Amino acid sequence: MAAQVKVLLVDDDPDFVEATKAILETKPFEVIVAYDGKEGLEKARGEKPDVIILDVMMPPPDGYAVCSELKKDPKCRAIPILLLTAVMQALPHTLYTIDMGLRTEADDYIDKPVEPAELVRRVESLIAG
Amino acid sequence: MRIAFKISMVSILVVDDEKIIRDGCTRILGKEGWAVQTANSGEDGLRLLQEEPFDLLLLDLKMPGLSGMEVLQRVRDLRPELLVVIITGYATVESAVEAMKAGAYDFVSKPFLPDQLRIVVRRALEKKALQREADLLRQERAKGLREIAGEKSKIKTIIHCMADGVLVTDHEGRVVLHNPALVRMLKMEISPPLGHALDDGLENDCWRGFVRRIRETTEGSTVSQEVVVGDLTLMAHIAPVRSEEGETLGSVTVLRDISMLKAIDRMKSDFVAMVSHELRAPLSSVEQQLSVILAGILGEVNNRQQEMLGRAKERTHALLALINDLLDLSKIEAGFVVQHKEPVQITEVLEKVVELLKPQAAAKNIALTLSLPEILPQVMMDRGNMEEVFINLVSNGIKYTPERGSVELFVRVQGSHLCAEVADNGMGISSEDLPRIFDKFYRVKNAQTRKITGTGLGLPIVKRIVEAHLGTVEVESQPGNGSKFRVYLPLEPSAKGGP
Numbered sequence: 218m219a220a221q222v223k224v225l226l227v228d229d230d231p232d233f234v235e236a237t238k239a240i241l242e243t244k245p246f247e248v249i250v251a252y253d254g255k256e257g258l259e260k261a262r263g264e265k266p267d268v269i270i271l272d273v274m275m276p277p278p279d280g281y282a283v284c285s286e287l288k289k290d291p292k293c294r295a296i297p298i299l300l301l302t303a304v305m306q307a308l309p310h311t312l313y314t315i316d317m318g319l320r321t322e323a324d325d326y327i328d329k330p331v332e333p334a335e336l337v338r339r340v341e342s343l344i345a346g
Numbered sequence: 347m348r349i350a351f352k353i354s355m356v357s358i359l360v361v362d363d364e365k366i367i368r369d370g371c372t373r374i375l376g377k378e379g380w381a382v383q384t385a386n387s388g389e390d391g392l393r394l395l396q397e398e399p400f401d402l403l404l405l406d407l408k409m410p411g412l413s414g415m416e417v418l419q420r421v422r423d424l425r426p427e428l429l430v431v432i433i434t435g436y437a438t439v440e441s442a443v444e445a446m447k448a449g450a451y452d453f454v455s456k457p458f459l460p461d462q463l464r465i466v467v468r469r470a471l472e473k474k475a476l477q478r479e480a481d482l483l484r485q486e487r488a489k490g491l492r493e494i495a496g497e498k499s500k501i502k503t504i505i506h507c508m509a510d511g512v513l514v515t516d517h518e519g520r521v522v523l524h525n526p527a528l529v530r531m532l533k534m535e536i537s538p539p540l541g542h543a544l545d546d547g548l549e550n551d552c553w554r555g556f557v558r559r560i561r562e563t564t565e566g567s568t569v570s571q572e573v574v575v576g577d578l579t580l581m582a583h584i585a586p587v588r589s590e591e592g593e594t595l596g597s598v599t600v601l602r603d604i605s606m607l608k609a610i611d612r613m614k615s616d617f618v619a620m621v622s623h624e625l626r627a628p629l630s631s632v633e634q635q636l637s638v639i640l641a642g643i644l645g646e647v648n649n650r651q652q653e654m655l656g657r658a659k660e661r662t663h664a665l666l667a668l669i670n671d672l673l674d675l676s677k678i679e680a681g682f683v684v685q686h687k688e689p690v691q692i693t694e695v696l697e698k699v700v701e702l703l704k705p706q707a708a709a710k711n712i713a714l715t716l717s718l719p720e721i722l723p724q725v726m727m728d729r730g731n732m733e734e735v736f737i738n739l740v741s742n743g744i745k746y747t748p749e750r751g752s753v754e755l756f757v758r759v760q761g762s763h764l765c766a767e768v769a770d771n772g773m774g775i776s777s778e779d780l781p782r783i784f785d786k787f788y789r790v791k792n793a794q795t796r797k798i799t800g801t802g803l804g805l806p807i808v809k810r811i812v813e814a815h816l817g818t819v820e821v822e823s824q825p826g827n828g829s830k831f832r833v834y835l836p837l838e839p840s841a842k843g844g845p
Contacts, residue, residue, distance in 0.1 A: 232631035236638040243643055274627070330633040330666075333641040 388412030
């Protein structure tokens with residue numbers, strides 16, 4: 218990996234952002250943060266990140282809206298998006314979000330809160346993919 | 347008969363102009379315990395008859411003044427039920443016959459032996475007792491009929507005045523009885539005509555399903571289902587009616603307006619949803635922060651810290667699980683389900699669920715299998731909801747089955763329904779717990795389940811979703827023998843449409 222990997226993290230909860238940023242920075246990632254959907258769209262277009270981690274539960278535009286907007290944008294379509302869904306995989310009886318993840322064009326999804334190692338693994342595989 | 351004589355004292359009137367006959371009768375009949383009065387002329391006799399209710403009249407035909415025949419005719423008018431025995435001499439047998447034609451019951455010829463008199467009188471009294479008995483029976487029958495008629499109108503009045511809607515249909519779904527509340531609740535412009543099938547002219551989808559249900563509720567027990575008609579939410583309880591031989595005669599449906607309850611329920615669900623959302627975000631962050639510290643990202647964590655933080659994380663995790671379930675349930679209760687109903691091949695749903703839960707099963711060495719018939723009809727459903735139903739049932743099966751057990755899924759068409767079964771060979775459910783497992787927050791508590799985590803909301807969610815699809819869930823289980831959960835979903839009626 219020659220150039221440093223740029224990760225855009227979009228989430229409206231500062232505490233969650235701080236913790237997640239710390240996880241990502243254990244790797245040679247440059248982490249850019251956006252605190253709402255609008256800012257997320259701007260930074261996605263301006264910063265050209267290698268991967269976007271996008272929370273679904275935000276005030277409008279929410280993660281789904283941001284995701285579909287970016288996937289429509291020819292310049293951003295190629296950027297892999299990891300959706301942070303609100304329901305835990307550990308309780309598999311709620312397929313609701315999984316289904317939502319599949320309905321959107323996101324490249325992957327992971328339930329919030331995330332295990333540090335798992336988050337890193339997902340992000341790395343998206344970049345490699 | 348004897349008893350009847352003794353209940354009230356028998357009273358006899360003797361009308362004869364001959365004193366010796368009057369005295370003889372008084373003596374002979376008095377010995378029998380009967381009360382005897384006498385009159386020496388027809389006029390006197392008639393006067394006494396008007397004063398007292400005699401049981402029997404002994405009447406001499408040949409008397410000076412008013413003759414016996416004349417007295418007899420008057421008596422027939424005056425007291426038609428009174429038994430009359432004629433006393434007559436040999437020479438007047440013919441007139442005795444005539445008297446009997448005129449309504450006398452019997453006669454005795456003068457002179458008579460005491461036994462002759464006793465026999466004739468006794469027979470007459472027996473006849474009288476029989477008559478009274480018959481009268482009594484007639485009266486009782488008339489009273490009974492009146493009571494039945496009264497009962498009928500009473501029931502009719504009660505059904506008519508009930509706030510709940512009542513609908514009775516016969517075995518072919520034709521209307522037999524209904525009340526004004528039903529017509530009002532279903533917003534019908536005219537009362538459904540008796541003797542006709544019910545679904546004619548009704549547009550509402552939900553209602554059609556309900557009518558079909560009424561026709562199909564011929565086996566099994568009472569079915570309860572919500573029906574939405576305009577702005578009203580109704581709870582319909584449909585009970586099949588069977589003859590003693592088990593033959594289906596029809597069904598009785600009781601409709602209750604639960605719109606108010608639903609409104610309150612919705613408010614409660616909204617509240618729960620709001621609170622849960624507010625709780626979830628911060629809890630999620632707390633857990634994330636704990637994860638970061640535990641992973642040693644912010645510096646080394648010693649063993650004791652690791653242990654305590656680990657426990658803290660477990661607690662937040664459990665709380666989040668509870669919140670997720672609450673949200674799911676409130677979402678379903680608020681009616682967010684079944685919004686995208688489409689024809690779906692249930693095979694696709696089940697295959698996805700099995701795929702998703704394979705790792706969970708594999709972790710416990712549980713064989714998770716899916717058996718599908720070659721052809722299955724499509725069923726109208728919300729795909730996501732239905733996936734959730736089977737994820738719940740299958741993951742429960744895995745949770746409550748010990749290592750190296752099995753969880754099997756079967757699908758078949760059963761009558762007018764598609765039946766999907768999730769069968770495990772796990773610990774099973776006791777008969778005390780069985781009726782409550784679909785209650786919110788109910789969890790089976792025993793030594794075996796202690797280590798199994800859950801929120802007690804999975805099965806209520808399953809039930810809600812299935813019912814929102816006009817289906818039913820049933821469970822069959824015995825402790826130690828595994829559990830079978832069956833989900834029944836109604837198949838679309840054929841294009842031809844039923845009768």
